[in-house]
Amino acid sequence: MNRAIRQILRAAVTAAVAIPMLLMGCGSGPSGGHMPVIEDQAGAQSRAVPFVEEERVTTGQTMLAEFGASHYEPQPRESKKQEASQRQVHAETPVAYLTFDDGPSGHTGAILNILREQGVPATFFVIGKEGERHLESYRRIIREGHALGNHTYSHQYSTIYRSVEDFKADAAKLDKLLLHVTGTKPGILRFPGGSNNRLSWRAGGRHIMEKLTREMSDTDIPYFDWNVSSTDAAAAVMSKQAIVDAVKSNSAGKRQIIVLMHDTDPKTTTVQALPDIIAHLKERGYAFRVLDNHAFRCQFLQQPS
Numbered sequence: 001m002n003r004a005i006r007q008i009l010r011a012a013v014t015a016a017v018a019i020p021m022l023l024m025g026c027g028s029g030p031s032g033g034h035m036p037v038i039e040d041q042a043g044a045q046s047r048a049v050p051f052v053e054e055e056r057v058t059t060g061q062t063m064l065a066e067f068g069a070s071h072y073e074p075q076p077r078e079s080k081k082q083e084a085s086q087r088q089v090h091a092e093t094p095v096a097y098l099t100f101d102d103g104p105s106g107h108t109g110a111i112l113n114i115l116r117e118q119g120v121p122a123t124f125f126v127i128g129k130e131g132e133r134h135l136e137s138y139r140r141i142i143r144e145g146h147a148l149g150n151h152t153y154s155h156q157y158s159t160i161y162r163s164v165e166d167f168k169a170d171a172a173k174l175d176k177l178l179l180h181v182t183g184t185k186p187g188i189l190r191f192p193g194g195s196n197n198r199l200s201w202r203a204g205g206r207h208i209m210e211k212l213t214r215e216m217s218d219t220d221i222p223y224f225d226w227n228v229s230s231t232d233a234a235a236a237v238m239s240k241q242a243i244v245d246a247v248k249s250n251s252a253g254k255r256q257i258i259v260l261m262h263d264t265d266p267k268t269t270t271v272q273a274l275p276d277i278i279a280h281l282k283e284r285g286y287a288f289r290v291l292d293n294h295a296f297r298c299q300f301l302q303q304p305s
């Protein structure tokens, strides 16, 4: 590479780092959150963007999120005293939310088999697939007690991030399909690329994610990013061991973790890593939950309060 090009590249990276972002936050207990690099298998080109960010935790939201998570299990028949003691137990139990993006795929059945064997629920942020095999995957996800989340129908950055209206129309198309197929609409959302992705800027300008997160914050559909990357999107195929090790190191010291994994055809090693990931988290005492309106909220891009 010649020197002039190197200098231009260096200047570009410096400029990208210097751009101030909105409040970023993803608290995850006493040790704080982990600021991930954008990773999104279906939006693979997002990895080309240099990306360094500072993390700030908004204490109020973090506390609220943790309070909410500790109350996740409804206990309608408990006495007040029992309730209080159970709350205490729940507050001390670390919670893991396993999430799979971009499915269904040819691996969804294998992932569901592992989750069933392990007795562990997970959340699938799915996109629109209309083949009968995939429709059956949506149904099986619900039938086996997992959660479906909206990850947009098309997952095409150039379409969904053109405007708030385009995003909502695309997400609504998936809602309609899932309602038709499973009888239920997802109550949760994950933005392709995460709420702080910058690839969206190409389609909708540099404030598109601020507009979208503000819009979604006014609805009762929460969006979720993640605070533990499995790194399974860092290469076309990561080694099984690298994925297991990433989850181990990225979850260390965190009481509430949202683990990002991908359910796409190339991700054979994610499926292979899953039993070891679950075994490790069980060994560390984590309880497994699905994401919902009351769950620990991890959002990279937050509205200033």
Ligand SMILES: [Zn+2]
Binding pocket: 040, 041, 042, 043, 101, 102, 151, 155, 191, 192, 193
């Ligand atoms: Zn995605």
